[in-house]
Amino acid sequence: MEALISLLLVTMSSIFLSVSGSNLESFLQCLPQHVQPSNPISDVIFTQNHSNFQSVLNAYIKNRKFLIASTPKPLAILTAKHESHVQATVICAKQAGLELRIRSGGHDYDGLSYISTVPFVILDMFNLRSIDIDIANETAWVQAGATLGELYFKIANTSKVHAFPAGVCHSLGVGGHISGGGYGNLLRKYGISVDNVIDAQLVDVKGRILNRESMGEDLFWAIRGGGGASFGVILAWKIKLVAVPEKVTLFKVDKTLAQGATDVLYKWQYVAPKLPEELFIRVMILVPKEEKTVSPNDCHEMSWGQSTVFFLDSSQNVTSIDVLLQRPTEAKISFKAKSDYVKNVIPREGLEEIWKKMIDNENMFMQWNPYGGRMSEISESETAFPHRAGNLFLIQYYESWPEEGINATDLYTNKLRDFYDSMAPYVSSNPRNTYLNYRDLDIGISSNNQTSLKDAEVYGTKYFNGNFKKLVEVKTRFDPDNFFKNEQSIPPGNLN
Ligand SMILES: Cc1cc2nc3c(=O)[nH]c(=O)nc-3n(C[C@H](O)[C@H](O)[C@H](O)COP(=O)(O)OP(=O)(O)OC[C@H]3O[C@@H](n4cnc5c(N)ncnc54)[C@H](O)[C@@H]3O)c2cc1C
Numbered sequence: 269m270e271a272l273i274s275l276l277l278v279t280m281s282s283i284f285l286s287v288s289g290s291n292l293e294s295f296l297q298c299l300p301q302h303v304q305p306s307n308p309i310s311d312v313i314f315t316q317n318h319s320n321f322q323s324v325l326n327a328y329i330k331n332r333k334f335l336i337a338s339t340p341k342p343l344a345i346l347t348a349k350h351e352s353h354v355q356a357t358v359i360c361a362k363q364a365g366l367e368l369r370i371r372s373g374g375h376d377y378d379g380l381s382y383i384s385t386v387p388f389v390i391l392d393m394f395n396l397r398s399i400d401i402d403i404a405n406e407t408a409w410v411q412a413g414a415t416l417g418e419l420y421f422k423i424a425n426t427s428k429v430h431a432f433p434a435g436v437c438h439s440l441g442v443g444g445h446i447s448g449g450g451y452g453n454l455l456r457k458y459g460i461s462v463d464n465v466i467d468a469q470l471v472d473v474k475g476r477i478l479n480r481e482s483m484g485e486d487l488f489w490a491i492r493g494g495g496g497a498s499f500g501v502i503l504a505w506k507i508k509l510v511a512v513p514e515k516v517t518l519f520k521v522d523k524t525l526a527q528g529a530t531d532v533l534y535k536w537q538y539v540a541p542k543l544p545e546e547l548f549i550r551v552m553i554l555v556p557k558e559e560k561t562v563s564p565n566d567c568h569e570m571s572w573g574q575s576t577v578f579f580l581d582s583s584q585n586v587t588s589i590d591v592l593l594q595r596p597t598e599a600k601i602s603f604k605a606k607s608d609y610v611k612n613v614i615p616r617e618g619l620e621e622i623w624k625k626m627i628d629n630e631n632m633f634m635q636w637n638p639y640g641g642r643m644s645e646i647s648e649s650e651t652a653f654p655h656r657a658g659n660l661f662l663i664q665y666y667e668s669w670p671e672e673g674i675n676a677t678d679l680y681t682n683k684l685r686d687f688y689d690s691m692a693p694y695v696s697s698n699p700r701n702t703y704l705n706y707r708d709l710d711i712g713i714s715s716n717n718q719t720s721l722k723d724a725e726v727y728g729t730k731y732f733n734g735n736f737k738k739l740v741e742v743k744t745r746f747d748p749d750n751f752f753k754n755e756q757s758i759p760p761g762n763l764n
Pocket residue numbers: 330369370371372373374375376377380381393412434435436437439440441442443444445446447448449450451452495496497498500501502503705706
Protein backbone atom coordinates (compact mmCIF):
# COMPACT_ATOMS: atom_id res chain seq x y z
CA MET A 269 0.00 0.00 0.00
CA GLU A 270 1.81 3.02 -1.23
CA ALA A 271 0.28 6.34 -2.00
CA LEU A 272 2.89 8.28 -3.85
CA ILE A 273 3.03 11.94 -3.24
CA SER A 274 5.19 14.09 -5.38
CA LEU A 275 5.72 17.65 -4.48
CA LEU A 276 6.18 19.15 -7.71
CA LEU A 277 6.20 21.26 -10.56
CA VAL A 278 5.23 18.76 -13.23
CA THR A 279 2.86 16.42 -13.42
CA MET A 280 -31.24 11.99 -30.76
CA SER A 281 -30.19 14.26 -33.43
CA SER A 282 -32.39 12.62 -36.13
CA ILE A 283 -35.48 13.62 -34.16
CA PHE A 284 -34.26 17.21 -34.04
CA LEU A 285 -33.63 17.21 -37.74
CA SER A 286 -37.25 16.67 -38.54
CA VAL A 287 -38.37 19.18 -35.93
CA SER A 288 -35.87 21.82 -36.85
CA GLY A 289 -35.24 21.30 -40.52
CA SER A 290 -36.92 24.55 -41.33
CA ASN A 291 -34.99 26.37 -38.58
CA LEU A 292 -31.76 25.10 -40.08
CA GLU A 293 -32.78 26.19 -43.55
CA SER A 294 -33.66 29.68 -42.37
CA PHE A 295 -30.41 29.84 -40.41
CA LEU A 296 -28.41 28.87 -43.49
CA GLN A 297 -30.26 31.34 -45.69
CA CYS A 298 -29.74 34.14 -43.20
CA LEU A 299 -25.96 33.78 -42.90
CA PRO A 300 -24.79 35.18 -46.26
CA GLN A 301 -27.01 38.21 -45.79
CA HIS A 302 -24.88 39.32 -42.85
CA VAL A 303 -21.39 39.11 -44.35
CA GLN A 304 -19.61 41.02 -47.07
CA PRO A 305 -19.06 39.08 -50.32
CA SER A 306 -15.32 39.61 -49.76
CA ASN A 307 -15.55 37.37 -46.63
CA PRO A 308 -17.67 34.49 -47.94
CA ILE A 309 -19.18 32.30 -45.25
CA SER A 310 -20.17 29.28 -47.35
CA ASP A 311 -16.89 27.39 -46.92
CA VAL A 312 -16.97 27.61 -43.11
CA ILE A 313 -20.38 25.92 -42.81
CA PHE A 314 -20.39 22.20 -42.01
CA THR A 315 -23.88 20.66 -41.97
CA GLN A 316 -24.37 17.01 -41.03
CA ASN A 317 -24.30 15.88 -44.65
CA HIS A 318 -20.85 17.44 -45.22
CA SER A 319 -18.12 14.84 -45.64
CA ASN A 320 -15.94 16.59 -43.05
CA PHE A 321 -18.70 17.16 -40.50
CA GLN A 322 -17.57 14.39 -38.14
CA SER A 323 -13.89 15.24 -38.27
CA VAL A 324 -14.53 18.95 -37.70
CA LEU A 325 -16.78 18.07 -34.77
CA ASN A 326 -14.33 15.61 -33.22
CA ALA A 327 -11.23 17.77 -33.64
CA TYR A 328 -12.02 19.76 -30.51
CA ILE A 329 -13.83 17.15 -28.43
CA LYS A 330 -11.19 16.84 -25.75
CA ASN A 331 -12.80 14.15 -23.62
CA ARG A 332 -12.85 10.72 -25.23
CA LYS A 333 -16.04 9.63 -23.48
CA PHE A 334 -18.00 12.01 -25.71
CA LEU A 335 -16.67 10.51 -28.95
CA ILE A 336 -19.62 8.14 -29.21
CA ALA A 337 -22.64 7.95 -31.49
CA SER A 338 -25.13 8.74 -28.73
CA THR A 339 -23.57 12.16 -28.00
CA PRO A 340 -26.07 14.71 -29.41
CA LYS A 341 -24.76 16.31 -32.59
CA PRO A 342 -25.14 19.91 -33.78
CA LEU A 343 -27.15 20.68 -36.91
CA ALA A 344 -24.19 22.64 -38.20
CA ILE A 345 -20.72 23.82 -37.24
CA LEU A 346 -19.48 27.25 -38.23
CA THR A 347 -15.70 27.53 -38.26
CA ALA A 348 -15.55 31.33 -38.35
CA LYS A 349 -12.60 32.82 -40.23
CA HIS A 350 -13.67 36.42 -39.94
CA GLU A 351 -15.31 38.48 -37.22
CA SER A 352 -18.35 39.00 -39.44
CA HIS A 353 -18.88 35.21 -39.49
CA VAL A 354 -19.24 35.33 -35.72
CA GLN A 355 -21.66 38.24 -35.90
CA ALA A 356 -23.73 36.53 -38.60
CA THR A 357 -23.86 33.26 -36.63
CA VAL A 358 -25.19 35.01 -33.52
CA ILE A 359 -27.77 37.05 -35.42
CA CYS A 360 -28.99 34.13 -37.52
CA ALA A 361 -29.07 31.51 -34.76
CA LYS A 362 -31.14 33.86 -32.66
CA GLN A 363 -33.46 34.63 -35.55
CA ALA A 364 -33.90 30.93 -36.41
CA GLY A 365 -34.48 29.94 -32.78
CA LEU A 366 -31.47 27.65 -32.68
CA GLU A 367 -29.30 27.29 -29.62
CA LEU A 368 -25.67 28.31 -29.98
CA ARG A 369 -22.70 26.58 -28.40
CA ILE A 370 -19.39 28.42 -28.53
CA ARG A 371 -16.17 26.44 -28.67
CA SER A 372 -12.58 27.65 -28.51
CA GLY A 373 -10.30 24.85 -27.31
CA GLY A 374 -13.03 22.31 -26.52
CA HIS A 375 -11.77 21.34 -23.04
CA ASP A 376 -15.01 21.89 -21.17
CA TYR A 377 -15.09 18.93 -18.76
CA ASP A 378 -18.77 18.21 -19.42
CA GLY A 379 -18.70 19.13 -23.09
CA LEU A 380 -20.93 22.20 -22.85
CA SER A 381 -19.14 23.84 -25.77
CA TYR A 382 -20.27 21.14 -28.20
CA ILE A 383 -23.19 19.19 -26.67
CA SER A 384 -26.78 20.28 -26.13
CA THR A 385 -30.06 18.45 -25.70
CA VAL A 386 -32.00 20.94 -27.84
CA PRO A 387 -31.41 21.67 -31.57
CA PHE A 388 -28.17 23.63 -31.77
CA VAL A 389 -25.26 24.85 -33.85
CA ILE A 390 -21.61 25.16 -32.84
CA LEU A 391 -19.62 28.32 -33.40
CA ASP A 392 -16.05 27.06 -33.57
CA MET A 393 -13.36 29.67 -32.94
CA PHE A 394 -10.16 27.76 -33.75
CA ASN A 395 -9.49 29.67 -36.98
CA LEU A 396 -9.48 32.99 -35.16
CA ARG A 397 -6.13 32.65 -33.44
CA SER A 398 -3.93 35.64 -34.15
CA ILE A 399 -1.60 36.90 -31.42
CA ASP A 400 -0.17 40.43 -31.60
CA ILE A 401 2.43 41.31 -29.02
CA ASP A 402 3.29 44.92 -28.26
CA ILE A 403 6.44 44.34 -26.27
CA ALA A 404 7.17 48.04 -25.76
CA ASN A 405 3.87 48.37 -23.97
CA GLU A 406 4.05 44.86 -22.45
CA THR A 407 0.63 43.94 -23.79
CA ALA A 408 -0.83 41.58 -26.37
CA TRP A 409 -4.10 41.03 -28.24
CA VAL A 410 -4.93 37.32 -28.39
CA GLN A 411 -7.86 35.93 -30.34
CA ALA A 412 -10.16 33.42 -28.65
CA GLY A 413 -9.14 30.45 -30.80
CA ALA A 414 -5.44 30.67 -29.94
CA THR A 415 -4.16 27.99 -27.60
CA LEU A 416 -2.13 28.72 -24.48
CA GLY A 417 0.80 26.94 -26.13
CA GLU A 418 0.68 29.33 -29.08
CA LEU A 419 0.51 32.28 -26.71
CA TYR A 420 3.40 31.02 -24.58
CA PHE A 421 5.46 30.32 -27.69
CA LYS A 422 4.88 33.77 -29.10
CA ILE A 423 5.76 35.49 -25.84
CA ALA A 424 8.90 33.40 -25.35
CA ASN A 425 9.83 33.98 -28.96
CA THR A 426 9.60 37.74 -28.41
CA SER A 427 11.11 38.23 -24.95
CA LYS A 428 13.09 36.24 -22.40
CA VAL A 429 11.71 38.24 -19.47
CA HIS A 430 7.97 38.27 -20.09
CA ALA A 431 5.26 35.75 -19.39
CA PHE A 432 1.50 35.42 -18.93
CA PRO A 433 -0.24 33.79 -15.95
CA ALA A 434 -2.48 31.04 -17.31
CA GLY A 435 -2.97 27.28 -17.33
CA VAL A 436 -0.56 24.42 -17.61
CA CYS A 437 -2.06 22.47 -20.49
CA HIS A 438 -0.91 23.84 -23.87
CA SER A 439 -4.02 22.99 -25.85
CA LEU A 440 -6.48 25.02 -23.74
CA GLY A 441 -8.35 27.62 -25.75
CA VAL A 442 -7.90 31.21 -24.68
CA GLY A 443 -11.66 31.87 -25.20
CA GLY A 444 -12.97 29.46 -22.60
CA HIS A 445 -9.94 29.32 -20.32
CA ILE A 446 -9.59 33.02 -19.60
CA SER A 447 -13.31 33.75 -19.29
CA GLY A 448 -13.49 31.08 -16.56
CA GLY A 449 -10.55 32.44 -14.52
CA GLY A 450 -7.38 30.72 -15.74
CA TYR A 451 -4.64 29.74 -13.34
CA GLY A 452 -1.22 28.20 -13.49
CA ASN A 453 2.07 28.31 -11.66
CA LEU A 454 2.34 32.12 -11.65
CA LEU A 455 -0.83 32.39 -9.58
CA ARG A 456 0.79 33.24 -6.27
CA LYS A 457 2.90 35.96 -7.88
CA TYR A 458 0.49 37.52 -10.38
CA GLY A 459 -2.95 36.09 -9.71
CA ILE A 460 -4.92 34.42 -12.48
CA SER A 461 -5.45 35.25 -16.14
CA VAL A 462 -8.45 37.52 -15.56
CA ASP A 463 -6.37 39.65 -13.19
CA ASN A 464 -4.15 40.43 -16.15
CA VAL A 465 -6.76 41.18 -18.80
CA ILE A 466 -7.09 44.87 -19.71
CA ASP A 467 -9.51 44.87 -22.63
CA ALA A 468 -11.64 42.50 -24.65
CA GLN A 469 -13.64 42.27 -27.85
CA LEU A 470 -17.01 40.61 -27.60
CA VAL A 471 -19.91 39.99 -29.97
CA ASP A 472 -23.12 40.65 -28.06
CA VAL A 473 -26.60 39.23 -28.59
CA LYS A 474 -27.37 41.92 -31.18
CA GLY A 475 -24.29 40.96 -33.18
CA ARG A 476 -22.36 44.11 -32.28
CA ILE A 477 -18.63 44.06 -31.62
CA LEU A 478 -17.99 45.70 -28.25
CA ASN A 479 -14.77 46.55 -26.46
CA ARG A 480 -14.18 47.44 -22.82
CA GLU A 481 -15.24 51.02 -23.35
CA SER A 482 -18.39 50.27 -25.34
CA MET A 483 -19.48 47.28 -23.23
CA GLY A 484 -18.89 49.11 -19.96
CA GLU A 485 -17.19 48.02 -16.76
CA ASP A 486 -19.98 45.70 -15.55
CA LEU A 487 -19.98 43.40 -18.56
CA PHE A 488 -16.18 43.56 -18.66
CA TRP A 489 -16.26 42.48 -15.00
CA ALA A 490 -18.64 39.57 -15.73
CA ILE A 491 -16.58 37.99 -18.51
CA ARG A 492 -13.54 37.93 -16.26
CA GLY A 493 -14.35 34.76 -14.36
CA GLY A 494 -18.11 34.50 -14.94
CA GLY A 495 -17.68 32.44 -18.10
CA GLY A 496 -18.04 33.94 -21.56
CA ALA A 497 -20.83 31.61 -22.65
CA SER A 498 -23.53 33.45 -20.66
CA PHE A 499 -22.78 36.87 -22.11
CA GLY A 500 -21.58 36.78 -25.69
CA VAL A 501 -18.80 35.51 -27.92
CA ILE A 502 -15.32 36.56 -26.87
CA LEU A 503 -13.39 37.46 -30.00
CA ALA A 504 -10.15 38.50 -28.34
CA TRP A 505 -8.52 39.53 -25.10
CA LYS A 506 -5.99 42.28 -24.51
CA ILE A 507 -3.63 40.98 -21.87
CA LYS A 508 -0.91 42.50 -19.72
CA LEU A 509 2.36 40.61 -19.88
CA VAL A 510 4.18 40.09 -16.59
CA ALA A 511 7.86 40.10 -15.70
CA VAL A 512 9.86 36.93 -15.15
CA PRO A 513 13.61 36.44 -14.67
CA GLU A 514 15.64 35.04 -17.56
CA LYS A 515 15.98 31.81 -15.62
CA VAL A 516 13.33 30.17 -13.49
CA THR A 517 13.93 27.10 -11.33
CA LEU A 518 11.85 23.97 -11.20
CA PHE A 519 12.06 20.98 -8.90
CA LYS A 520 10.20 17.77 -8.34
CA VAL A 521 10.34 15.63 -5.22
CA ASP A 522 8.57 12.29 -4.81
CA LYS A 523 7.61 10.90 -1.41
CA THR A 524 5.80 7.71 -0.56
CA LEU A 525 3.81 7.14 2.61
CA ALA A 526 6.66 5.03 3.93
CA GLN A 527 8.93 8.00 3.40
CA GLY A 528 6.73 10.24 5.52
CA ALA A 529 4.54 11.75 2.85
CA THR A 530 1.69 12.32 5.29
CA ASP A 531 3.86 14.46 7.50
CA VAL A 532 5.26 16.42 4.58
CA LEU A 533 1.80 17.08 3.25
CA TYR A 534 0.45 18.03 6.66
CA LYS A 535 3.15 20.68 6.94
CA TRP A 536 2.80 21.71 3.29
CA GLN A 537 -0.67 23.00 4.13
CA TYR A 538 0.81 25.49 6.59
CA VAL A 539 3.74 26.50 4.47
CA ALA A 540 2.79 26.45 0.77
CA PRO A 541 0.15 29.21 0.95
CA LYS A 542 2.53 31.44 2.95
CA LEU A 543 5.84 31.04 1.12
CA PRO A 544 7.23 33.94 -0.92
CA GLU A 545 4.97 34.62 -3.88
CA GLU A 546 7.68 33.55 -6.29
CA LEU A 547 7.31 29.95 -5.16
CA PHE A 548 4.47 27.72 -6.32
CA ILE A 549 4.58 24.15 -5.03
CA ARG A 550 1.86 21.96 -6.44
CA VAL A 551 1.21 18.55 -4.94
CA MET A 552 0.15 15.67 -7.07
CA ILE A 553 -1.26 12.73 -5.09
CA LEU A 554 -1.75 9.37 -6.71
CA VAL A 555 -1.67 5.66 -6.16
CA PRO A 556 1.22 4.36 -8.24
CA LYS A 557 0.40 1.41 -10.45
CA GLU A 558 3.83 -0.08 -9.96
CA GLU A 559 6.73 0.25 -7.55
CA LYS A 560 8.04 3.71 -8.09
CA THR A 561 11.65 4.75 -7.86
CA VAL A 562 12.04 8.07 -6.23
CA SER A 563 13.58 10.71 -8.37
CA PRO A 564 16.35 12.98 -7.07
CA ASN A 565 15.28 16.40 -5.98
CA ASP A 566 17.35 18.20 -8.54
CA CYS A 567 16.66 21.79 -9.37
CA HIS A 568 16.48 22.60 -13.05
CA GLU A 569 17.13 26.07 -14.36
CA MET A 570 15.60 27.17 -17.63
CA SER A 571 13.77 29.99 -19.36
CA TRP A 572 10.10 30.59 -18.58
CA GLY A 573 9.21 29.39 -22.09
CA GLN A 574 11.01 26.10 -21.49
CA SER A 575 9.42 25.78 -18.06
CA THR A 576 5.96 25.71 -19.64
CA VAL A 577 7.05 22.54 -21.44
CA PHE A 578 8.96 21.00 -18.52
CA PHE A 579 6.13 21.57 -16.05
CA LEU A 580 3.87 19.34 -18.10
CA ASP A 581 6.44 16.64 -18.73
CA SER A 582 9.52 16.72 -16.55
CA SER A 583 10.99 13.62 -18.17
CA GLN A 584 12.26 15.56 -21.14
CA ASN A 585 15.25 17.77 -21.63
CA VAL A 586 13.61 20.82 -23.08
CA THR A 587 15.75 22.09 -25.89
CA SER A 588 13.07 23.39 -28.22
CA ILE A 589 9.68 24.84 -27.39
CA ASP A 590 8.15 24.02 -30.78
CA VAL A 591 5.97 21.44 -29.07
CA LEU A 592 3.90 24.38 -27.78
CA LEU A 593 2.58 24.87 -31.31
CA GLN A 594 1.17 21.38 -31.71
CA ARG A 595 -2.57 21.03 -31.88
CA PRO A 596 -3.28 17.51 -30.68
CA THR A 597 -5.66 15.37 -32.66
CA GLU A 598 -8.14 12.83 -31.33
CA ALA A 599 -8.78 12.78 -27.57
CA LYS A 600 -7.23 9.68 -26.03
CA ILE A 601 -8.45 9.99 -22.47
CA SER A 602 -11.93 9.61 -20.97
CA PHE A 603 -12.22 11.50 -17.72
CA LYS A 604 -14.35 13.14 -15.08
CA ALA A 605 -13.07 15.82 -12.74
CA LYS A 606 -14.32 17.79 -9.76
CA SER A 607 -12.90 20.45 -7.48
CA ASP A 608 -12.91 21.80 -3.95
CA TYR A 609 -11.47 24.67 -1.98
CA VAL A 610 -9.77 24.06 1.37
CA LYS A 611 -9.90 26.80 3.99
CA ASN A 612 -8.69 24.92 7.09
CA VAL A 613 -5.69 22.65 7.46
CA ILE A 614 -6.68 19.00 7.17
CA PRO A 615 -5.44 17.19 10.31
CA ARG A 616 -3.07 14.22 10.07
CA GLU A 617 -5.86 11.78 10.93
CA GLY A 618 -7.92 13.31 8.15
CA LEU A 619 -5.11 12.76 5.66
CA GLU A 620 -4.84 9.13 6.75
CA GLU A 621 -8.58 8.65 6.23
CA ILE A 622 -8.23 10.17 2.77
CA TRP A 623 -5.40 7.78 1.84
CA LYS A 624 -7.50 4.80 2.96
CA LYS A 625 -10.30 5.89 0.70
CA MET A 626 -7.96 6.65 -2.17
CA ILE A 627 -5.96 3.46 -2.12
CA ASP A 628 -8.67 1.49 -3.95
CA ASN A 629 -8.75 3.95 -6.78
CA GLU A 630 -5.74 3.65 -9.04
CA ASN A 631 -7.49 5.65 -11.75
CA MET A 632 -7.69 8.80 -9.70
CA PHE A 633 -5.30 11.55 -8.82
CA MET A 634 -5.59 14.73 -6.82
CA GLN A 635 -3.82 18.00 -7.49
CA TRP A 636 -3.44 20.39 -4.60
CA ASN A 637 -2.69 23.94 -5.74
CA PRO A 638 -1.60 26.47 -3.12
CA TYR A 639 -3.22 29.88 -3.02
CA GLY A 640 -2.10 32.86 -0.92
CA GLY A 641 0.30 35.53 -2.16
CA ARG A 642 -1.25 37.79 -4.80
CA MET A 643 -4.51 35.81 -4.66
CA SER A 644 -5.15 37.05 -1.13
CA GLU A 645 -4.58 40.69 -2.05
CA ILE A 646 -7.36 40.84 -4.64
CA SER A 647 -10.86 41.33 -3.29
CA GLU A 648 -13.55 38.74 -3.93
CA SER A 649 -15.61 41.19 -5.98
CA GLU A 650 -12.77 42.64 -8.09
CA THR A 651 -13.61 40.21 -10.91
CA ALA A 652 -16.39 37.64 -11.21
CA PHE A 653 -13.91 34.92 -10.08
CA PRO A 654 -14.45 34.94 -6.28
CA HIS A 655 -11.98 32.47 -4.72
CA ARG A 656 -9.44 34.75 -3.05
CA ALA A 657 -8.25 35.32 0.56
CA GLY A 658 -9.10 32.58 3.03
CA ASN A 659 -8.44 29.72 0.65
CA LEU A 660 -5.39 27.62 1.47
CA PHE A 661 -5.53 25.55 -1.67
CA LEU A 662 -7.63 24.31 -4.58
CA ILE A 663 -8.08 20.59 -5.06
CA GLN A 664 -8.74 19.02 -8.41
CA TYR A 665 -9.95 15.40 -8.40
CA TYR A 666 -9.42 13.65 -11.72
CA GLU A 667 -10.51 10.17 -12.68
CA SER A 668 -9.64 8.65 -16.04
CA TRP A 669 -10.20 5.24 -17.61
CA PRO A 670 -9.19 3.26 -20.67
CA GLU A 671 -12.45 1.39 -21.29
CA GLU A 672 -14.90 2.69 -23.88
CA GLY A 673 -18.65 3.19 -23.48
CA ILE A 674 -21.34 4.46 -21.18
CA ASN A 675 -20.97 1.71 -18.60
CA ALA A 676 -17.35 2.55 -17.95
CA THR A 677 -18.23 6.22 -17.79
CA ASP A 678 -20.89 5.50 -15.17
CA LEU A 679 -18.65 3.21 -13.16
CA TYR A 680 -15.70 5.59 -12.88
CA THR A 681 -17.79 8.73 -12.58
CA ASN A 682 -19.56 7.20 -9.61
CA LYS A 683 -16.24 6.26 -8.03
CA LEU A 684 -15.15 9.86 -8.24
CA ARG A 685 -18.48 11.11 -6.86
CA ASP A 686 -18.05 8.76 -3.95
CA PHE A 687 -14.60 10.07 -3.22
CA TYR A 688 -15.82 13.66 -3.50
CA ASP A 689 -18.59 12.92 -0.98
CA SER A 690 -16.02 11.56 1.45
CA MET A 691 -14.05 14.82 1.26
CA ALA A 692 -16.93 16.96 2.53
CA PRO A 693 -15.66 17.25 6.13
CA TYR A 694 -12.37 18.82 4.98
CA VAL A 695 -13.43 21.38 2.39
CA SER A 696 -15.45 24.58 2.04
CA SER A 697 -19.16 24.37 2.79
CA ASN A 698 -22.27 26.56 2.46
CA PRO A 699 -21.52 26.90 -0.34
CA ARG A 700 -19.17 24.07 -1.23
CA ASN A 701 -17.07 26.07 -3.70
CA THR A 702 -16.17 24.82 -7.14
CA TYR A 703 -13.89 26.29 -9.82
CA LEU A 704 -15.86 27.20 -12.96
CA ASN A 705 -13.14 26.01 -15.32
CA TYR A 706 -13.37 22.61 -13.63
CA ARG A 707 -16.94 22.39 -14.93
CA ASP A 708 -19.04 19.91 -12.99
CA LEU A 709 -22.69 19.37 -13.87
CA ASP A 710 -23.08 17.33 -10.65
CA ILE A 711 -23.25 20.50 -8.55
CA GLY A 712 -26.56 21.56 -10.14
CA ILE A 713 -28.05 22.35 -13.52
CA SER A 714 -30.84 24.23 -15.18
CA SER A 715 -32.78 22.71 -18.04
CA ASN A 716 -30.92 24.35 -20.90
CA ASN A 717 -34.06 25.49 -22.67
CA GLN A 718 -35.29 27.21 -19.54
CA THR A 719 -32.41 28.22 -17.25
CA SER A 720 -34.38 28.79 -14.08
CA LEU A 721 -33.12 31.34 -11.62
CA LYS A 722 -33.79 29.06 -8.67
CA ASP A 723 -31.78 26.20 -10.15
CA ALA A 724 -29.04 28.59 -11.20
CA GLU A 725 -28.68 29.95 -7.69
CA VAL A 726 -27.55 26.50 -6.53
CA TYR A 727 -24.60 26.14 -8.92
CA GLY A 728 -24.10 29.88 -9.25
CA THR A 729 -23.40 30.31 -5.56
CA LYS A 730 -20.91 27.45 -5.58
CA TYR A 731 -19.04 28.89 -8.53
CA PHE A 732 -19.34 32.60 -7.71
CA ASN A 733 -20.36 33.17 -4.07
CA GLY A 734 -21.88 36.65 -3.70
CA ASN A 735 -20.81 37.59 -7.23
CA PHE A 736 -23.69 35.50 -8.56
CA LYS A 737 -26.12 38.32 -7.84
CA LYS A 738 -24.20 40.86 -9.92
CA LEU A 739 -23.76 38.31 -12.71
CA VAL A 740 -27.56 37.95 -12.89
CA GLU A 741 -27.93 41.74 -13.01
CA VAL A 742 -25.43 42.05 -15.84
CA LYS A 743 -27.07 39.18 -17.71
CA THR A 744 -30.48 40.80 -17.37
CA ARG A 745 -29.18 44.02 -18.88
CA PHE A 746 -27.23 42.52 -21.77
CA ASP A 747 -29.11 39.34 -22.72
CA PRO A 748 -32.62 39.64 -21.26
CA ASP A 749 -34.05 36.95 -23.57
CA ASN A 750 -31.39 34.46 -22.48
CA PHE A 751 -30.01 33.62 -25.91
CA PHE A 752 -26.54 32.75 -24.58
CA LYS A 753 -27.26 29.76 -22.38
CA ASN A 754 -26.32 26.29 -21.32
CA GLU A 755 -27.00 23.92 -18.40
CA GLN A 756 -24.92 26.09 -16.06
CA SER A 757 -25.23 29.56 -17.50
CA ILE A 758 -26.31 32.71 -15.69
CA PRO A 759 -30.02 33.38 -16.28
CA PRO A 760 -31.66 36.78 -16.46
CA GLY A 761 -34.16 37.61 -13.74
CA ASN A 762 -34.81 39.34 -10.48
CA LEU A 763 -33.22 37.81 -7.38
CA ASN A 764 -35.00 40.03 -4.86
C1 LIG B 1 -6.02 18.66 -19.77
C2 LIG B 1 -6.60 19.89 -19.12
C3 LIG B 1 -5.79 20.72 -18.36
C4 LIG B 1 -6.29 21.86 -17.76
N1 LIG B 1 -5.46 22.67 -17.04
C5 LIG B 1 -5.94 23.81 -16.50
C6 LIG B 1 -5.08 24.69 -15.79
O1 LIG B 1 -3.88 24.45 -15.65
N2 LIG B 1 -5.61 25.82 -15.27
C7 LIG B 1 -6.94 26.14 -15.42
O2 LIG B 1 -7.35 27.19 -14.95
N3 LIG B 1 -7.77 25.32 -16.08
C8 LIG B 1 -7.31 24.17 -16.63
N4 LIG B 1 -8.16 23.34 -17.32
C9 LIG B 1 -9.58 23.72 -17.45
C10 LIG B 1 -9.79 24.71 -18.60
O3 LIG B 1 -9.38 25.99 -18.18
C11 LIG B 1 -11.27 24.76 -18.98
O4 LIG B 1 -11.66 23.50 -19.46
C12 LIG B 1 -11.53 25.85 -20.02
O5 LIG B 1 -12.92 26.13 -20.05
C13 LIG B 1 -11.06 25.43 -21.40
O6 LIG B 1 -11.30 26.41 -22.36
P1 LIG B 1 -11.48 25.94 -23.89
O7 LIG B 1 -11.66 27.16 -24.70
O8 LIG B 1 -10.38 25.00 -24.23
O9 LIG B 1 -12.73 25.11 -23.72
P2 LIG B 1 -14.23 25.11 -24.51
O10 LIG B 1 -14.78 23.76 -24.24
O11 LIG B 1 -14.09 25.53 -25.91
O12 LIG B 1 -15.02 26.22 -23.71
C14 LIG B 1 -15.28 26.16 -22.32
C15 LIG B 1 -16.48 27.04 -21.98
O13 LIG B 1 -16.25 28.37 -22.42
C16 LIG B 1 -17.18 28.75 -23.43
N5 LIG B 1 -16.45 29.45 -24.48
C17 LIG B 1 -15.42 28.96 -25.21
N6 LIG B 1 -14.98 29.89 -26.06
C18 LIG B 1 -15.73 30.99 -25.87
C19 LIG B 1 -15.75 32.26 -26.48
N7 LIG B 1 -14.90 32.59 -27.45
N8 LIG B 1 -16.67 33.16 -26.06
C20 LIG B 1 -17.55 32.84 -25.08
N9 LIG B 1 -17.57 31.64 -24.48
C21 LIG B 1 -16.68 30.72 -24.87
C22 LIG B 1 -17.77 27.45 -23.92
O14 LIG B 1 -19.05 27.63 -24.49
C23 LIG B 1 -17.77 26.60 -22.67
O15 LIG B 1 -18.86 26.96 -21.85
C24 LIG B 1 -7.67 22.18 -17.92
C25 LIG B 1 -8.48 21.35 -18.69
C26 LIG B 1 -7.97 20.21 -19.28
C27 LIG B 1 -8.88 19.34 -20.10
